[in-house]
Amino acid sequence: MxxxxxxxxxxxxxxxxSGIDLVIGPGEFVSLVGQTGCGKSTLLRLILAEETPSSxxxxxxxxxxxxxxxxSGYVPQxxxxxxxxxxxxxxxxxxxxxxxxxxxxxxxxxWKARKKFRAQALDYVxxxxxxxxxxxxxxxxxxGGMQQRVAIAQALIMQPKxxxxxxxxxxxDPGTRSGMQRLIKKIWRETCTTIxxxxxxxxEAISLxxxxxxxxxxxxxxxxxxxxxxxxxxxxxxxxxxxxxxxxIEERTQPMPALKKGNTEPDYVVLQAPRA
Amino acid sequence: xxxxxxxxHPGRMTAWxxxxxxxxxxxxxxxxxxxxxxxxxxxxxxxxxLAQMGQAFLDAALKPAQEEQANEAASQSLAxxxxxxxxxxxxxxxxxxxxxxxxxxxxxxxxxxxxxVFPYIGAFLLRxxxxxxxxxxLSLLPILFIAFGIDELSKxxxxxxxxxxxxxxxxxxxTKGVPNEQIVKGFTLGAGDFxxxxxxxxxxxxxxxxxSIRLNLKAVMxxxxxxxxxxxxxxxxxxxxxxxxxxxxxxxIPYVLWVALLLFLVDLSMRVLNRRLHPWFQA
Numbered sequence: 001m002x003x004x005x006x007x008x009x010x011x012x013x014x015x016x017x018s019g020i021d022l023v024i025g026p027g028e029f030v031s032l033v034g035q036t037g038c039g040k041s042t043l044l045r046l047i048l049a050e051e052t053p054s055s056x057x058x059x060x061x062x063x064x065x066x067x068x069x070x071x072s073g074y075v076p077q078x079x080x081x082x083x084x085x086x087x088x089x090x091x092x093x094x095x096x097x098x099x100x101x102x103x104x105x106x107x108x109x110x111w112k113a114r115k116k117f118r119a120q121a122l123d124y125v126x127x128x129x130x131x132x133x134x135x136x137x138x139x140x141x142x143x144g145g146m147q148q149r150v151a152i153a154q155a156l157i158m159q160p161k162x163x164x165x166x167x168x169x170x171x172x173d174p175g176t177r178s179g180m181q182r183l184i185k186k187i188w189r190e191t192c193t194t195i196x197x198x199x200x201x202x203x204e205a206i207s208l209x210x211x212x213x214x215x216x217x218x219x220x221x222x223x224x225x226x227x228x229x230x231x232x233x234x235x236x237x238x239x240x241x242x243x244x245x246x247x248x249i250e251e252r253t254q255p256m257p258a259l260k261k262g263n264t265e266p267d268y269v270v271l272q273a274p275r276a
Numbered sequence: 277x278x279x280x281x282x283x284x285h286p287g288r289m290t291a292w293x294x295x296x297x298x299x300x301x302x303x304x305x306x307x308x309x310x311x312x313x314x315x316x317x318x319x320x321x322x323x324x325x326l327a328q329m330g331q332a333f334l335d336a337a338l339k340p341a342q343e344e345q346a347n348e349a350a351s352q353s354l355a356x357x358x359x360x361x362x363x364x365x366x367x368x369x370x371x372x373x374x375x376x377x378x379x380x381x382x383x384x385x386x387x388x389x390x391x392x393v394f395p396y397i398g399a400f401l402l403r404x405x406x407x408x409x410x411x412x413x414l415s416l417l418p419i420l421f422i423a424f425g426i427d428e429l430s431k432x433x434x435x436x437x438x439x440x441x442x443x444x445x446x447x448x449x450x451t452k453g454v455p456n457e458q459i460v461k462g463f464t465l466g467a468g469d470f471x472x473x474x475x476x477x478x479x480x481x482x483x484x485x486x487x488s489i490r491l492n493l494k495a496v497m498x499x500x501x502x503x504x505x506x507x508x509x510x511x512x513x514x515x516x517x518x519x520x521x522x523x524x525x526x527x528x529i530p531y532v533l534w535v536a537l538l539l540f541l542v543d544l545s546m547r548v549l550n551r552r553l554h555p556w557f558q559a
Contacts, residue, residue: 050460068463079455084479084556093475098466102474138556158465 001026002047002162002196007056009042016042018218020056024162024211027192029185031205034215040198043215044166047196048072061161070098073155073193077167080151081139087150088135091121094158124153129183145176149183156187162194170199181208324526333530336363362515363534369510371538373428373500377435378489381496384440385485386478388447393473402448405441413438414502421507431503438499439492446488450481483550483557490546493539 004022008015017039024030032040045051046058049065049072057064060071068074081090095117100107125135128149139147148168155163165184169177185208188195199205205212213220278284286294310323324332340360358364391398391405417434424430454477462472504513512535519528550557 048460048464050456068460070464070466072464074457074461074464076457076461079457080461082458082461082476082480084554094465094467097462097468097471097475102468102471140556140558154461155464160464 001059001061002194003059003062004043004047005057005059007043007046007053007058009039009046009051010054015218017046017053020220022213022220024194024196026161026194028211029188029195029197029209030211030213031197031199031209032213032215033199033202033205036200038215039218040200040215041166044164044196044198047162048074048164070094070158071161073158073160073163075148075151075155075163075165075168077170080168081147081154083139086136086138087125087130087142088118088121090139090150091124091154091157092117094154095120098158121153121157124157125150127156127187128153129179143176145172145180148172148180152184152187156191156193160193162196165195165197167198167200169204170201177204184208321523321525324529328526329530332524332526333363333534336527336530337361363531366510366512366515366531367534367538369508369514370500370504370512373431373435373504373511374496376428376432377439377496377500380432380436381439381443381489384436384443385447388444388449389451389473389478389481391444392448392451393469393477398448405444405448409441409445411437413499417502417506426507431500431508434503435496435499439495442492442495443485443489447481447485450484450488451477454480483554486546486550490543490550493543493546497535497539 002022002024004020007017007020009017020043032043034040042051046053047060048068049058049060050068065071082093085093092114096104096110096114099113100110104110122132122135125132130146130149130153134142134146139150142150151168169180172180181204184195184197187193195209197205197209202212279286306323307326310320310325313320313323314325338354338357338361340357340362352360387401387405391401413434416437417430420430420433420437424433458476458480459472462476467476500511501513501516504511505517508514512531516528516531519525519531
């Protein structure tokens with residue numbers, strides 16, 4: 001559960017976020033949409049605890065965190081992999097350091113555990129649709145799409161409570177992008193991980209998530225549940241229906257009412273089906 | 277197409293010839309001048325001929341450093357004679373100082389790393405090293421001789437003081453250049469501060485740091501030569517300074533080329549090592 005309470009962020013008197021209130025429930029797949037510079041990534045960094053708000057607070061699992069930790073998985077748009085490590089080493093890195101620390105190779109039981117980690121990592125390599133032969137490659141030997149697949153595996157192997165994806169597919173070509181969208185949706189269905197997906201692409205948000213939160217002018221302009229559209233969203237979504245949906249969401253989304261303290265239910269506007 | 281066009285690429289053979297042209301011109305010009313001067317004055321010492329330089333180099337490389345050992349040397353193998361020679365003894369003395377300095381310079385990388393990773397350390401040290409970097413190390417030489425004496429320590433300290441701030445600030449900048457996403461990613465994977473510093477950042481900047489050290493090899497040698505020329509009883513620079521007094525150009529020129537060759541080999545081995553140790557690094 002993520003709770004954002006009356007959060008404001010200002011950089012040298014420039015307001016980036018003003019009075020944001022949000023609740024994201026467990027297992028939700030929420031997309032944060034909005035134009036460049038509207039504060040989407042700032043909001044994600046606040047939830048990640050990479051940044052602290054000027055006022056207000058952000059609670060993840062009921063705790064106000066001081067710095068990013070392993071409760072959250074993170075897949076950025078770029079630099080998502082460690083360039084000096086192979087695919088397998090990138091995926092096992094989290095398991096190694098979280099269990100054995102800085103001097104992992106010198107810790108008792110490390111080498112035995114390492115074999116297990118690598119076997120586990122190979123499972124994830126296959127889960128994200130990569131071939132076992134890619135396991136020994138370095139990030140620069142992989143395409144952009146393959147790199148993002150590894151980044152997802154790297155985050156998922158830690159079994160995070162929430163997965164934060166910051167424009168994770170923005171740099172990919174359309175074909176690779178739709179493949180990645182199918183993959184993340186499949187993973188979400190299988191793992192029920194809470195996902196917060198930042199994108200400036202409304203179509204992508206609609207086709208992926210259960211709820212869309214639209215940011216504009218430093219605030220939440222509207223939000224709506226795509227689940228509540230009461231229609232199965234075909235995958236991939238036909239072009240004509242995407243346009244209908246965007247119009248529909250834009251018409252129906254309304255400013256979100258302020259959260260009441262102690263309210264644990266998400267306060268979002270439920271949309272009606274686009275076609276009666 | 278004009279040869280000065282951006283898209284005018286020389287062919288392989290042309291590029292090869294062009295790359296050697298200045299060497300050939302320089303060598304030709306030298307020997308032409310040497311011949312001309314020797315025609316005018318057969319005892320000219322300013323521009324020795326190839327034969328004179330070859331003989332002087334062989335003497336330096338194969339004759340024993342001590343005159344009294346000359347008779348024994350004749351019966352020894354070439355390798356044994358080289359190990360007794362003046363050239364080898366000078367090379368060994370300079371090499372020892374060079375490697376002590378490098379051993380002291382490597383840990384300075386960690387200072388730059390910590391300054392960039394931990395803001396408190398950065399706040400404490402950055403201004404100091406920025407100022408320190410502007411001090412001309414050679415101007416400190418008299419102070420070093422007074423403080424540490426004229427032995428090895430002052431020469432090694434001169435190199436460290438001269439080059440360390442550059443390496444520290446380079447490591448600092450390289451660390452700052454690591455994308456923040458990598459640090460955040462590290463935290464989300466359960467890594468602590470020091471794990472991120474050493475296992476994510478240091479490993480990523482290390483090949484670039486090695487490159488930076490490689491590019492500073494000339495500065496290291498410059499300070500080393502300055503120290504040896506002023507106060508030393510052995511070493512390649514000491515020998516060059518000594519021979520200058522006797523106008524021993526026939527030995528000085530081969531010595532200069534020997535130093536260049538050694539530095540080239542150190543540079544090459546560092547490059548090869550860097551490539552072998554960091555196959556992922558392409559720069």
